[in-house]
Amino acid sequence: MTSFMLTDTTASKISSQLTHLRHQLGSPAVGMVLTLVVLCDEGSQYDAVRAATEAAREHPSRILVVITRGADEPNRLDAELRVGESTPGEVILLRLYGELTRHADSVVSPLLLTDTPVVAWWPGESPEVPAEDPVGALAQRRIVDARAATPSVRAIASRARAYVPGDTDLAWTRLTPWRSLLAAAFDQPVGKVKRGLVEGSPDHSSAPLLAAWLGERLGAPMKVAESGGPGLTAVRLTTAEGDIVISRSDARLATLSRPGQPNRQVALTRRPTAELLAEELRRLDPDEVYEAAIRRVARTHKS
Amino acid sequence: MTDQEQVGTPEESVAAASAAAVTGTTEEVVAANPLRDPRDKRLPRVAGPCVLVLFGVTGDLARKKLLPAIYDLANRGLLPPGFSLVGFARRDWADQDFAKLTYDAVKQHARTPFREEVWKQLSEGVFFCPGEFTDDGAFDALAMMLKEIDETRGTGGNYGFYLSVPPKFFPVVVEQLKRTDLAHGPAGAWRRVVIEKPFGHDLKSAHELNAITSAVFPESSVFRIDHYLGKETVQNVMALRFANNLFEPIWNRGYVDHVQITMAEDIGIGGRAGYYDGIGAARDVIQNHLLQLLALVAMEDPTSFDADSLRREKEKVLKAVQLPHDLSLATARGRYAAGWQGGEPVVGYVEEEGIPADSITETYAAIKLEIANRRWAGVPFYLRTGKRLGRRTTEVAVVFQKAPHLPFSKDDTEILGHNALVIRVQPDEGITVRFGSKVPGTAMEVRDVSMDFAYGESFMESSPEAYERLLLDVLIGDPPLFPHQREVELSWKILDPIEEFWASQGPPEEYPAGSWGPASADAMMARDGRVWRRL
Ligand SMILES: NC(=O)c1ccc[n+]([C@@H]2O[C@H](COP(=O)([O-])OP(=O)(O)OC[C@H]3O[C@@H](n4cnc5c(N)ncnc54)[C@H](OP(=O)(O)O)[C@@H]3O)[C@@H](O)[C@H]2O)c1
Numbered sequence: 088m089t090s091f092m093l094t095d096t097t098a099s100k101i102s103s104q105l106t107h108l109r110h111q112l113g114s115p116a117v118g119m120v121l122t123l124v125v126l127c128d129e130g131s132q133y134d135a136v137r138a139a140t141e142a143a144r145e146h147p148s149r150i151l152v153v154i155t156r157g158a159d160e161p162n163r164l165d166a167e168l169r170v171g172e173s174t175p176g177e178v179i180l181l182r183l184y185g186e187l188t189r190h191a192d193s194v195v196s197p198l199l200l201t202d203t204p205v206v207a208w209w210p211g212e213s214p215e216v217p218a219e220d221p222v223g224a225l226a227q228r229r230i231v232d233a234r235a236a237t238p239s240v241r242a243i244a245s246r247a248r249a250y251v252p253g254d255t256d257l258a259w260t261r262l263t264p265w266r267s268l269l270a271a272a273f274d275q276p277v278g279k280v281k282r283g284l285v286e287g288s289p290d291h292s293s294a295p296l297l298a299a300w301l302g303e304r305l306g307a308p309m310k311v312a313e314s315g316g317p318g319l320t321a322v323r324l325t326t327a328e329g330d331i332v333i334s335r336s337d338a339r340l341a342t343l344s345r346p347g348q349p350n351r352q353v354a355l356t357r358r359p360t361a362e363l364l365a366e367e368l369r370r371l372d373p374d375e376v377y378e379a380a381i382r383r384v385a386r387t388h389k390s
Numbered sequence: 391m392t393d394q395e396q397v398g399t400p401e402e403s404v405a406a407a408s409a410a411a412v413t414g415t416t417e418e419v420v421a422a423n424p425l426r427d428p429r430d431k432r433l434p435r436v437a438g439p440c441v442l443v444l445f446g447v448t449g450d451l452a453r454k455k456l457l458p459a460i461y462d463l464a465n466r467g468l469l470p471p472g473f474s475l476v477g478f479a480r481r482d483w484a485d486q487d488f489a490k491l492t493y494d495a496v497k498q499h500a501r502t503p504f505r506e507e508v509w510k511q512l513s514e515g516v517f518f519c520p521g522e523f524t525d526d527g528a529f530d531a532l533a534m535m536l537k538e539i540d541e542t543r544g545t546g547g548n549y550g551f552y553l554s555v556p557p558k559f560f561p562v563v564v565e566q567l568k569r570t571d572l573a574h575g576p577a578g579a580w581r582r583v584v585i586e587k588p589f590g591h592d593l594k595s596a597h598e599l600n601a602i603t604s605a606v607f608p609e610s611s612v613f614r615i616d617h618y619l620g621k622e623t624v625q626n627v628m629a630l631r632f633a634n635n636l637f638e639p640i641w642n643r644g645y646v647d648h649v650q651i652t653m654a655e656d657i658g659i660g661g662r663a664g665y666y667d668g669i670g671a672a673r674d675v676i677q678n679h680l681l682q683l684l685a686l687v688a689m690e691d692p693t694s695f696d697a698d699s700l701r702r703e704k705e706k707v708l709k710a711v712q713l714p715h716d717l718s719l720a721t722a723r724g725r726y727a728a729g730w731q732g733g734e735p736v737v738g739y740v741e742e743e744g745i746p747a748d749s750i751t752e753t754y755a756a757i758k759l760e761i762a763n764r765r766w767a768g769v770p771f772y773l774r775t776g777k778r779l780g781r782r783t784t785e786v787a788v789v790f791q792k793a794p795h796l797p798f799s800k801d802d803t804e805i806l807g808h809n810a811l812v813i814r815v816q817p818d819e820g821i822t823v824r825f826g827s828k829v830p831g832t833a834m835e836v837r838d839v840s841m842d843f844a845y846g847e848s849f850m851e852s853s854p855e856a857y858e859r860l861l862l863d864v865l866i867g868d869p870p871l872f873p874h875q876r877e878v879e880l881s882w883k884i885l886d887p888i889e890e891f892w893a894s895q896g897p898p899e900e901y902p903a904g905s906w907g908p909a910s911a912d913a914m915m916a917r918d919g920r921v922w923r924r925l
Contacts, residue, residue: 263432264467270425271470274438275544304424340507343471348544351471352514354464354507366432376430 091168098197101166101179108170119176121204121368124195124222125152127211132180134360135210140178141361146368147176149200153183153191153222160184164194192221199225204371208364211235218251226253228371230364232292233258239292240388247385252373258292259377260363264355265297265319268333272343278326283309286323288316297322299383300376318357437463437865439470440580441536441545445523445563446554447477447488451586455617456554457492458499459857464512465502466854468862472543474515478532480522488518501855515543523559529566536572547579550864554586556665561602568606584613584864587678591669592889593882600875609875613864618679619871620856620863623819627686627786628695630813630821637811640790642765647791647808649687649771650923651680653815654779656731658903659753663744672723672755672885672892675775679784681708681881682873683815684771687786688761697869701877708880710763717891719917723752724908726778727900736778736903752898753777756911757888758918770918774911778903783925784815802835810923819853820844 089108093101123143127135132154139150162185169178181194199205207217207226214220217229233256236242246256283301287294297319298309305324314320321334329346333355341355419438426433442460446452463469477488493513497504519535521528540547549572553563564583567573575581583603590596603612618624631637640646653675659666666674685704692699714720727738739745739753754776761771790809812822821843829835863871892898899908906922915921 260432266425266430267433267436267467268471270423270433271436273423273425274419274436274470275546276419301425304427306424340510345544349542351543352511353471354467354505354511356505356507370431372431374432376427376432 089169089171091170093166093168095163096166097164098194101168101181102198105168105170105177105179108168112170119147119149119200119203121146121148121206121371122199123148123150123368124205124207124226125150126191126207126209126213126222127152127154129154129156131211135208136178136180138210138360138364139208141359142364142368143176145365148368149176149198150178151195151198152178152180153195154180155188155191156182156184158185158188162187190221192225195222196225204228206230206368206371208367209235210360215245216249216251217254218249228253228255228367230367231256233296234292236292238290240290240295240384243292243295243381244385244388247378247381250378250381252378253371255367255374255377256296256381257360257363257367259296259374259380260366261293261358262297262300263366264358265322265333266300268341268343268353268355269301269322272331272333272345275345277324277331277345278328280305280307280324280326280331282307283322283324284312285309285319286312286314286321287319289313291316291319294319295384295388296380299380299387302387303379303383434466434468435862435866435868436468437470437473437862438548439472439543439545440548440550440865441474441476441539442550442552442861442865443476443478443532443536444552444554445478445559447479447491448481449554452554453491453495454499455855455857456552456861457495458501459855459861461492461496461500461508461512462502462855462858463862465500465505465508466858469512469865471511472515472545473512474517474539474543474545475512476517476519476532476535476539478519478521478528481520483518483520485516485518489513489516492516501858515539523555523562523566526566526569529570529572533570533572547575548581549575549579550582550584552584552864557585557588557590557599560585560599564602564606573606580611580867581607582611582613582864582867583607584615586615588669588673589614589678589878590882591673592886593879596875596878596882600878604875610869612875613860613869613872614875614878615860616678616682616873617856617860618815619682619873620858620860621815621819622853623813623815624683624686625871627683627813631687632691641788643767643769645790646766646769647789648769648918648920649684650787650789651683651687651771651773651785652787652923652925653679653775653784654782654906654925655775655777656779656782656904658726658736658778659739659742659745661743663742667745667749667751670723670751670755671753671775671777672757672889676755676757676773677881677885678873678878680773680775681711681884682877683786684711684759684773685877687788687813688766688771690765695870697872697874700870701874705874705876705880707761707763708877708884710761710766711880711884712760712762713884713887714758714760717888720758720914721888721891722754722756722908722911722914723892723895723898724754724776724901724911725751725898726753726776726903729778729903729905731778731904732781738900738903748897750893750895750897752892754779754898754901754907754911756907756914758914759884772915772920772922774907774922776907780904780906780925782817785923785925786813786815787811787923788813789923798834798836802833806836807838812923818844 125135165182167180205226206228207223208230213231217223223229233239233242285294285298294311298311302309317338324331331345333343335341338357341353342350344350519532590599685707689703689707692703725739756774759771788811806826810824814820823841826836827839829837901908
């Protein structure tokens with residue numbers, strides 16, 4: 088991997104340096120399918136870049152990391168370019184100082200790959216209305232993470248008010264294996280579900296989303312309860328014949344039990360951020376099922 | 391249309407689901423599943439509850455491809471809770487012994503990383519049934535075992551039978567399944583049988599083979615594996631042709647000069663002398679893989695991608711295939727002689743262990759076909775395959791006509807070839823477009839350049855193995871990627887006259903191992919004023 092530092096620079100200087108580096112390495116910018124803009128601070132930068140680079144193995148991308156530094160300092164843009172074998176695309180770390188911190192879009196916009204999708208990701212704190220954020224407005228898809236907010240259920244409810252098609256949340260992505268397993272359980276006949284319960288560690292950001300999705304689809308009241316964790320620990324659905332339960336106490340192997348049938352074990356592992364991100368990048372169209380779930384959270388949270 | 395109309399209200403679906411519980415079939419239950427929604431694209435297609443019975447578990451295919459693919463499916467969360475795997479073989483084994491074999495196969499050959507919890511889930515449902523195919527008692531035991539598994543693991547009487555055994559055992563196994571009534575499930579349950587190539591060795595034997603399976607299983611329950619159709623790149627042929635507007639206008643005789651479809655292998659016959667001798671390259675590869683590729687490249691657009699529409703279009707184009715009049719001028723065959731292959735000395739075909747000295751089996755075959763329809767009349771399709779060729783590669787090359795007029799001097803375009811679009815099936819999957827471009831610094835010299843799309847670059851991470859996709863399709867009951875018996879028979883109709891002609895021609899022409907086939911194959915192209923692509 089070749090890495091190159093530019094201090095007190097501009098987007099156009101970064102752009103020509105990038106072209107130069109690519110020529111030197113003899114690897115033209117072919118095959119990159121999207122630009123991923125990561126908006127974070129210095130503290131979360133390392134993990135975010137790691138996850139983004141790994142996700143780029145499945146979706147070769149130009150990764151622009153926008154790191155906000157001191158807003159009180161004089162205006163300055165520093166850049167770090169990484170191109171090469173270990174990264175299947177390009178990584179550009181942008182450090183913004185002074186007033187520039189409020190004009191990140193002026194740096195990002197000329198560095199986007201032409202005519203390919205743009206995805207914005209806030210691994211930590213995110214703006215109230217992602218679609219109205221200057222950088223968020225450049226993106227077709229905006230990924231936030233309700234896990235970073237406390238209490239997360241309030242953050243999810245406010246997402247519903249700010250929702251614009253293309254918004255999504257890693258707290259929702261984390262649920263795909265659970266939802267898939269629940270859906271598989273319903274591929275066998277199940278009586279009418281009367282009510283249900285989702286259990287997880289305190290203030291688990293995915294628990295209210297799972298409860299909302301189940302409530303929406305099954306037309307039955309769902310509750311969220313706290314458990315000792317780790318993560319989500321159980322889903323209990325009550326039917327006339329008895330309970331359908333998926334329980335998981337070690338964050339790896341779950342047990343599915345249903346009335347009149349023996350218990351069965353199913354692998355249900357928590358996935359690293361890189362995998363969540365890769366799932367997000369696989370489909371870039373609006374997620375209407377997510378929208379329905381957050382709208383339900385907003386409704387039930389109020390009452 | 392509102393979403394509500396599209397998917398039905400949740401309450402309705404629940405009601406439908408409970409109704410289906412009483413009367414309906416598995417598919418109806420799945421269709422009425424309130425947690426599934428066509429808009430919910432994150433949820434993968436997961437197989438319903440079922441058992442896969444695998445015959446021939448000790449074989450090469452089972453250990454290298456099938457068992458690892460089953461693990462990979464489980465690892466991707468695509469197998470249902472309770473999924474069970476039953477191995478059948480003539481070994482005095484207990485469940486654990488088969489589990490051990492599966493474990494080793496997975497460790498050695500699986501594509502995705504080994505995870506203890508996935509293995510735990512899978513191994514809970516691994517069973518073994520010992521016996522010979524002729525042993526009635528063994529199959530009675532199998533039937534009992536399956537019944538028990540239904541009770542203990544909730545698999546609902548849904549069984550897939552995978553015959554990973556030499557075709558000569560198909561009749562006895564299928565007959566046993568019939569006798570024990572395993573071929574027909576109770577209402578609401580499905581039974582499917584999966585068979586591997588070869589589907590016969592000519593039209594007649596393909597008929598006979600089909601008569602055996604179709605006497606017991608309806609055609610819709612027979613899944614014939616052509617693993618090429620499970621490859622992402624082959625499915626991409628359809629995306630390329632029918633999702634784009636760029637290629638369709640030139641995808642016809644007005645612009646295409648000819649098409650070359652190649653499957654080259656660098657290996658010899660290995661230890662498979664018994665299977666290969668008397669079969670040869672054309673039956674082994676052209677009849678299935680290459681003719682399927684031809685069908686996908688040449689067919690008209692199907693009205694949808696469901697099995698019926700897709701197969702109808704493939705059949706139509708296979709029916710339109712015509713053989714040239716003089717087979718001696720439009721076909722070539724060869725067999726490898728001793729030589730150097732990639733830096734190693736290798737023996738010739740007749741020196742391979744188990745090959746009789748008077749063998750006339752070909753290890754290289756090339757044929758020229760025409761398609762008699764409005765789109766393709768006059769455009770030859772050249773198909774070639776061989777063992778011990780220069781290297782391993784499979785591709786489809788659509789070669790375009792030369793520009794009708796070149797406003798350059800003759801010298802400037804001397805080395806300009808035909809434009810070509812190449813679909814690289816394996817290895818290094820992708821698409822190459824070749825076109826002329828100006829050489830920098832010269833007045834106006836034009837030369838060929840390539841523009842490349844590499845699957846591995848735009849969608850890196852290893853894509854699923856063909857067998858993963860196909861096994862999942864069997865368990866879900868999704869047939870578009872499996873050839874229909876009619877396609878099998880149409881392909882034999884194309885090949886039979888060629889095989890008959892070759893049978894009267896004595897031993898094939900030799901070519902040195904590591905080269906690109908016999909001289910007669912090059913001569914066949916030269917007669918048409920064309921050359922094979924150098925691969
Ligand atoms: N290998 C490939 O890459 C490949 C590719 C395409 C198609 N195929 C097809 O896939 C199928 C399996 O191929 P393969 O390469 O795995 O074949 P294989 O290695 O020859 O294995 C055949 C299996 O059949 C069993 N078997 C043979 N005779 C038997 C008998 N009398 N009673 C009980 N079991 C018997 C063998 O068990 P024992 O260990 O007890 O002998 C073995 O497990 C064949 O139809 C083949 O044409 C294979």
